[in-house]
Amino acid sequence: MLSGTATTIVNLVVVAVSYPLYLHFLGYEKYGVWLVMTTVLTFASLGNLGIGTAVMKLVAEEYGRGDILGVQRYVSTAIAVLFLSGSVVLTMLLIFRNPIVSAFKLDEGNSQTVLWLIPYVGVLCIYSFIVQVLEAALSGLDRMDMTNYIRTFSHAIQVIISGLLIAFGLGVKGMLIGSFTSYVIIHVLTILCIGRIVHMNIWNIKNINSLYLNRLIQFGGTVFSGSLINMLFSPFNKLMLSRYAGVATLPVYEIVYTGSMYLRSLIEAGLRALVPRISYLSAELNYQTAGKILGIYRRSMKLIFVFGTPLYLAFIVLSPFLLKIWLGEKFVETLPSTFQLMLVGTFLSLLGVPAYYTLMGSNKVRYCLISHLIQTASNSFIVIAIVISTHTLYVQHVVLAVILGMSISSFYLIRMLQTIMKELWRSDKIHY
Helix, strand or coil: CHHHHHHHHHHHHHHHHHHHHHHHHHHHHHHHHHHHHHHHHHHHHHHHCCHHHHHHHHHHHHHHHCCHHHHHHHHHHHHHHHHHHHHHHHHHHHHCHHHHHHHCCCCHHHHHHHHHHHHHHHHHHHHHHHHHHHHHHHHHCCCHHHHHHHHHHHHHHHHHHHHHHHHCCCCHHHHHHHHHHHHHHHHHHHHHHHHHHCCCCCCCHHHCCHHHHHHHHHHHHHHHHHHHHHHCHHHHHHHHHHHHCCHHHHHHHHHHHHHHHHHHHHHHHHHCCHHHHHHHHHCCCCHHHHHHHHHHHHHHHHHHHHHHHHHHHHHHHHHHHHHHHHHHHHCCCCHHHHHHHHHHHHHHHHCCHHHHHHHHHCCCHHHHHHHHHHHHHHHHHHHHHHHHHHCCCCHHHHHHHHHHHHHHHHHHHHHHHHHHHHHHHHCCCCCC
8 A cells, every 4th residue: 555655656746747848848739649649549458358457366366375377377368368459459550540530630740640650559559468467467466566666667767768759859759669668667677576476487378278268358357348438538538629629628638637636546546455455355254354344444435534635625725836836838727727626526536436446346346337337428428418509618618527427426336335235234144
């Protein structure tokens, strides 16, 4: 939990440096073009199929049993499957790159830039799948702290390299090179860390096993469905803003959304440790373990109110001043109020995090899936309704849609957990 919070703080500092740097050398429009590329990469990452999360859980189980061969089989099988799915993603990007670019309504110069970059983004996507499996394996080997440190270090190096390259005039191409370098660093350091824990040959084709594949897909399927729905959320908003408000509005949305989500992650990052703990307790459900699960949930909510509330209030009050200092001459007047609204939405979303992880750890993943569906559907419905009724769209409209979607989703998660716990106490298995 401490490593998650600590690395999140470092990531916040890196992000705080990166946005003014990118905007200074690229400007809002060119940086908006890069955000179009990251949106394409977000869609392409759906080819992960949720297997990364499944690897972490299943590797942890095999490692706990001392079955290193089982660990090898899960990792090797996952890499083989994701290499195949990544190749399919690359093929689809190459086939449909013209319709993809036209959907963002870019001018001719920016369109040509994106068309040139898409094949490289596809290759980067395949590589990122492999790296994600290695990260998940390291986390499953009980070193999630090292995974956090490696990713944060690579993020910092990415910003440094990208900043230097765009300063020397490479523009968006420099951003792509920086991203690729970041994954190479993660790859190398993760392999070294895994090698210090266990000695195994994950690249042996004989490790690929259909039984292990079936287990990966079974667990990852629901996770993938939730990720699929959730990944449509922000890209949809960016697509609508690009079409109806112009590509120059994307950096404003990106700054307020990413900034508020990073603030949220200061608390949420530590709460991710709930999943393995709740999963362990749920393996043998009885009076004691059920009471512990409820106790963990309550302490998690207390943590949010004790530390999260003053943190959010401070940023809401100080955001106009901080944003003006941070962005300097690139500051725009709409940023403070928009950021304050987004902070409200992410705090409401944070309230649903303990319930989300508790439900996932208790094998109630379908409720997590439904919560993603509720948030995305609510957000999309509101944005489309605004466009239809007013024939225009502003960043503030999208932010309000995000707030409502997050609020409804959090309420649903909390309500479902309460209902499940009540049924649990009333069941024949447990008498309270």
